[in-house]
Amino acid sequence: MINGLEVIEVENITRRGSYLTDTGLGSWLFTTDHKRIGLLYLFTIIFFFSIAAVAAAAMRLNLLTPRGDLVQAETYNKLFTLHGVLMVWFFLIPSIPSVLGNFLVPLMIGARDLAFPKLNLLSWYLFVIGGLVALYALLVGGVDTGWTFYTPYSSTYSNTHVVIMALGIFISGFSSILTGLNFIATIHKMRAPGITWFRLRLFLWSLYATSVILVLATPVLAILLCLLAVERVFGVGVFNPALGGDPLLFQHLFWFYSHPAVYIMVLPGMGVVSELVSAFSRKRVFGYKFVAFASMAIALLGFLVWGHHMFVAGQSVYSAATFSILSYLVAVPSAIKVFNWTTTLYRGSIRLDTPMLYAVGFIGLFAAGGMTGLFLAALGIDVHVHDTYFVIAHFHYIMVGGMVTAFMGGLHFWWPKITGRLYPEFFGKLAAIIMFIGFNLTFFPQFLLGYLGMPRRYHAYPDQFQVYNVLSTAGASILGVGYLMPLIYLIWSVKYGKKAGPNPWDAKGFEWETDSPPPTHNFEVIPVQIEDPYNYPPIS
Amino acid sequence: MAQTQTAGLQEQFEDLTQQRETSNLGMWIFISTECLFFGGLFLAFTVLRHAYPVGFATAARHLDLLSGIAGTVALLASTLAMSIGLAALRNSDRFLSFLACFGTLACGLIFLGLEGSEYFRAWHEHLVPGGSFQFIGPEAGHVQMFFLLYFVMTGFHALHLTIGLGVIVCMMLLIMINRLHAERYGPLQVAALYWHFVGIIWTLLFPTLYLLGGR
Amino acid sequence: MNRKLKGTKALQSSVRKFCILFSVLTGLVLVSAGLSFVRLGGFEVLGIMLVAFVSVGIIVFYFMELGSLTQVSWLWAGAGLLWFGILFVLAMTDYLTRSWVW
Numbered sequence: 001m002i003n004g005l006e007v008i009e010v011e012n013i014t015r016r017g018s019y020l021t022d023t024g025l026g027s028w029l030f031t032t033d034h035k036r037i038g039l040l041y042l043f044t045i046i047f048f049f050s051i052a053a054v055a056a057a058a059m060r061l062n063l064l065t066p067r068g069d070l071v072q073a074e075t076y077n078k079l080f081t082l083h084g085v086l087m088v089w090f091f092l093i094p095s096i097p098s099v100l101g102n103f104l105v106p107l108m109i110g111a112r113d114l115a116f117p118k119l120n121l122l123s124w125y126l127f128v129i130g131g132l133v134a135l136y137a138l139l140v141g142g143v144d145t146g147w148t149f150y151t152p153y154s155s156t157y158s159n160t161h162v163v164i165m166a167l168g169i170f171i172s173g174f175s176s177i178l179t180g181l182n183f184i185a186t187i188h189k190m191r192a193p194g195i196t197w198f199r200l201r202l203f204l205w206s207l208y209a210t211s212v213i214l215v216l217a218t219p220v221l222a223i224l225l226c227l228l229a230v231e232r233v234f235g236v237g238v239f240n241p242a243l244g245g246d247p248l249l250f251q252h253l254f255w256f257y258s259h260p261a262v263y264i265m266v267l268p269g270m271g272v273v274s275e276l277v278s279a280f281s282r283k284r285v286f287g288y289k290f291v292a293f294a295s296m297a298i299a300l301l302g303f304l305v306w307g308h309h310m311f312v313a314g315q316s317v318y319s320a321a322t323f324s325i326l327s328y329l330v331a332v333p334s335a336i337k338v339f340n341w342t343t344t345l346y347r348g349s350i351r352l353d354t355p356m357l358y359a360v361g362f363i364g365l366f367a368a369g370g371m372t373g374l375f376l377a378a379l380g381i382d383v384h385v386h387d388t389y390f391v392i393a394h395f396h397y398i399m400v401g402g403m404v405t406a407f408m409g410g411l412h413f414w415w416p417k418i419t420g421r422l423y424p425e426f427f428g429k430l431a432a433i434i435m436f437i438g439f440n441l442t443f444f445p446q447f448l449l450g451y452l453g454m455p456r457r458y459h460a461y462p463d464q465f466q467v468y469n470v471l472s473t474a475g476a477s478i479l480g481v482g483y484l485m486p487l488i489y490l491i492w493s494v495k496y497g498k499k500a501g502p503n504p505w506d507a508k509g510f511e512w513e514t515d516s517p518p519p520t521h522n523f524e525v526i527p528v529q530i531e532d533p534y535n536y537p538p539i540s
Numbered sequence: 541m542a543q544t545q546t547a548g549l550q551e552q553f554e555d556l557t558q559q560r561e562t563s564n565l566g567m568w569i570f571i572s573t574e575c576l577f578f579g580g581l582f583l584a585f586t587v588l589r590h591a592y593p594v595g596f597a598t599a600a601r602h603l604d605l606l607s608g609i610a611g612t613v614a615l616l617a618s619t620l621a622m623s624i625g626l627a628a629l630r631n632s633d634r635f636l637s638f639l640a641c642f643g644t645l646a647c648g649l650i651f652l653g654l655e656g657s658e659y660f661r662a663w664h665e666h667l668v669p670g671g672s673f674q675f676i677g678p679e680a681g682h683v684q685m686f687f688l689l690y691f692v693m694t695g696f697h698a699l700h701l702t703i704g705l706g707v708i709v710c711m712m713l714l715i716m717i718n719r720l721h722a723e724r725y726g727p728l729q730v731a732a733l734y735w736h737f738v739g740i741i742w743t744l745l746f747p748t749l750y751l752l753g754g755r
Numbered sequence: 756m757n758r759k760l761k762g763t764k765a766l767q768s769s770v771r772k773f774c775i776l777f778s779v780l781t782g783l784v785l786v787s788a789g790l791s792f793v794r795l796g797g798f799e800v801l802g803i804m805l806v807a808f809v810s811v812g813i814i815v816f817y818f819m820e821l822g823s824l825t826q827v828s829w830l831w832a833g834a835g836l837l838w839f840g841i842l843f844v845l846a847m848t849d850y851l852t853r854s855w856v857w
């Protein structure tokens with residue numbers, strides 16, 4: 001009986017096609033389908049990631065020798081600025097939210113689309129325009145201020161194209177805001193019957209928290225960049241102390257955005273890992289409510305700690321002490337998550353498929369990144385390691401070890417849903433392991449370098465640091481192989497991969513109940529949530 | 541009846557109520573974004589004013605208080621008209637609604653006109669920051685700083701207002717062709733929220749810029 | 756017919772309400788402008804800002820109908836305000852305590 005139904009179902013699918021059926025260019029550029037917009041984002045961020053990765057490779061090559069033989073100091077400054085700007089605003093921030101989030105939010109809550117589909121398309125266009133403006137700044141000569149644009153260097157002394165770059169970031173900021181707004185409205189108002197707040201998938205909780213930050217932090221960056229441009233153009237002091245301005249005002253506003261932005265770059269990854277850990281240990285996530293509330297707590301507490309970037313900048317000591325203590329507080333919800341993932345594994349029926357390898361890698365790397373964050377939140381230690389490679393290593397453990405790893409895990413996990421095809425498992429696992437090894441080899445030596453005192457943003461260094469730099473560059477080349485492999489086999493799988501079927505992982509969730517790839521309007525009939533979202537059968 | 545229930549319903553929503561509530565919430569989220577956008581400006585103003593109270597007070601006295609009051613009242617009147625327009629539409633009085641929207645538009649334009657003349661006067665008195673700025677006195681640098689913030693803050697507000705005017709023109713057209721009516725007033729409600737928020741920003745900008753230093 | 760009449764009545768009463776509130780707001784503008792002419796040792800600044808906040812409150816509650824909206828809009832109106840507060844309080848903490856030295 002059920003088989004008979006399935007046959008009819010399959011015939012229906014072939015007849016009505018999937019969201020990928022229509023192939024004209026116009027059908028992509030004018031689509032309001034959240035799944036297609038997610039894919040548009042995927043192509044765009046891979047493009048920006050590649051450019052930023054080339055800049056990173058050039059820097060690592062340059063640092064092979066203490067003299068920095070490859071590029072000159074000015075070029076090096078432009079390289080790390082380019083790398084930072086593109087990776088932060090044009091890869092990491094849109095990575096999981098705009099790609100996987102766009103694709104999955106309506107599917108996970110049983111809706112036909114996001115609340116504002118046209119706004120969603122607009123946000124992609126804004127993103128592309130912002131990206132093109134930033135690339136234009138690169139083509140006409142680049143920017144050398146670093147991604148932080150600290151004044152007064154950026155507003156007065158730098159002879160590079162700061163205003164154009166700021167304009168690019170400003171425009172793409174509105175893309176972030178619109179995406180966040182869309183997710184929040186969707187999660188509030190479009191949930192299918194039966195999805196109460198505590199039956200909401202943890203990925204959605206984390207995206208909600210991310211959206212809170214996107215909506216409430218990004219506008220401050222936007223206005224800051226405007227003020228920066230105005231000061232540069234009119235030569236009137238807002239931030240330049242020589243003209244009576246206040247450089248710390250710039251840093252306050254910048255880090256009010258940019259510290260929470262760090263959580264934009266990791267919260268969605270945490271959401272993906274919650275899903276992966278549950279699906280591959282076939283268990284409910286331990287302490288569901290704690291994990292959900294931890295996301296919200298991180299979103300709120302993340303706004304209270306920005307001063308830890310300014311310990312040596314001359315802010316009031318009372319302020320610094322307050323920010324230091326508050327920074328420790330953020331570690332609590334983050335640690336709750338790590339403990340809960342680990343406890344979910346306990347007595348689970350664990351399968352180490354590719355996505356799970358990434359998830360386990362994430363937990364370890366994120367823990368390392370988080371703990372070293374505590375060093376930096378401590379007033380005394382920060383004076384020693386401030387602006388050294390210790391900081392670089394710390395945030396790469398969070399952003400690459402955390403977010404990129406989670407993104408790769410999520411991409412592999414939902415790839416069968418996105419394309420309807422399975423990727424080759426052997427190469428998937430191999431790439432995951434290569435990436436893990438390459439990553440650690442690249443960035444662990446940088447902790448040591450920073451502790452020994454090598455400052456960031458220099459194109460040359462004293463001889464005694466060379467060993468670690470060579471190790472790091474070697475690691476970066478391994479990491480590069482790790483990134484190239486999925487690019488090849490994932491593209492290959494779109495055509496030649498095995499058909500996936502609706503639910504290749506035998507996982508729970510609305511997205512696994514519809515076809516792979518899903519039909520344009522996601523569901524024939526809007527599903528109803530009648531039980532806990534992670535209600536896996538008990539493990540015997 | 542069934543016809544009017546589904547007209548204007550987008551495919552991702554179940555019914556018009558859900559659609560209206562969602563777009564309302566969307567506008568509130570947008571307003572919270574805007575709070576922080578202008579919040580950054582207010583913080584910058586507060587910090588610099590805290591550092592240079594004398595210069596800022598001197599500069600503020602170069603703004604025309606009467607024109608400021610007139611502009612504020614014009615914006616409040618536009619807020620009033622907007623609310624009447626929405627109430628009228630909900631109670632099936634499309635004509636009054638159209639008229640009230642026109643009133644909003646007119647008041648908004650009056651405000652922009654007043655602000656324009658204020659800008660013109662500042663330019664005439666060489667108070668626009670940059671190359672043409674001239675001010676005699678020990679606080680010249682801080683006066684220029686004040687006027688930089690003045691132009692950025694009021695400029696962004698005027699930009700928001702202009703966008704709002706465009707939205708209201710669209711609303712008037714929609715009311716005219718009967719696309720907005722007592723059953724489907726959501727878009728006007730969202731537009732009104734935005735308009736009121738623009739008014740709120742001015743309600744805070746006016747005392748901050750014109751009054752704080754004393755006259 | 757009856758319904759239409761009721762609608763007209765409701766409209767009249769809300770127009771009256773809005774007009775009263777408009778006069779109150781205009782009065783508040785004049786009050787704050789008047790306050791800028793007096794010197795109360797810094798308290799006039801407090802008064803001006805207080806008047807501004809009251810005006811904002813009236814617009815938010817009556818004109819934007821926050822009083823009658825669903826809980827979620829409350830949440831987001833409040834979030835905007837709370838985060839504005841975070842930005843202000845934590846940043847100003849730095850500026851106001853910088854000169855405290857022991």
Ligand SMILES: [Cu+2]
Pocket residue numbers: 258259262305306308309
């Ligand atoms: Cu931070």
